[in-house]
Amino acid sequence: MLIINLIGLGLIVLIVWWFWLYQAQSTQVSDEQDNSEITVVVEDGIYQPAHISLLENKALQINFVRKDASPCAATVLFPELEISADLPLNKTFAVQLPLLKKGEYAFHCQMKMYSGTLVVK
Numbered sequence: 001m002l003i004i005n006l007i008g009l010g011l012i013v014l015i016v017w018w019f020w021l022y023q024a025q026s027t028q029v030s031d032e033q034d035n036s037e038i039t040v041v042v043e044d045g046i047y048q049p050a051h052i053s054l055l056e057n058k059a060l061q062i063n064f065v066r067k068d069a070s071p072c073a074a075t076v077l078f079p080e081l082e083i084s085a086d087l088p089l090n091k092t093f094a095v096q097l098p099l100l101k102k103g104e105y106a107f108h109c110q111m112k113m114y115s116g117t118l119v120v121k
């Protein structure tokens, strides 16, 4: 009985830990001010990193690597930029962003399960 309780407790700790990790990943920020390209992995329901900051009027290429086979992950949209891309599975797909003005620009999959933000400073 004690052992079962301990296993239960262990599972609870694992679940809490997993969610905490998951949250930490979903808010991961990439500061790409000095680079002209960045890799974003599409896996487990999140873009990694999901938040990308860059400087105004600086060209940035985002290399999407989609590891999630579900159709949900297949399309990435940048609505304000009128960019829509179909991501091949387990391959790198480059999306070249136009020069951007200061502000925040969302990017997400068609149903917004995957979502991220570009922050232009």
Ligand SMILES: [Cu+2]
Pocket (backbone or CB within 6 Å): 071, 072, 073, 109, 110, 111, 112, 113, 114
């Ligand atoms: Cu989706």
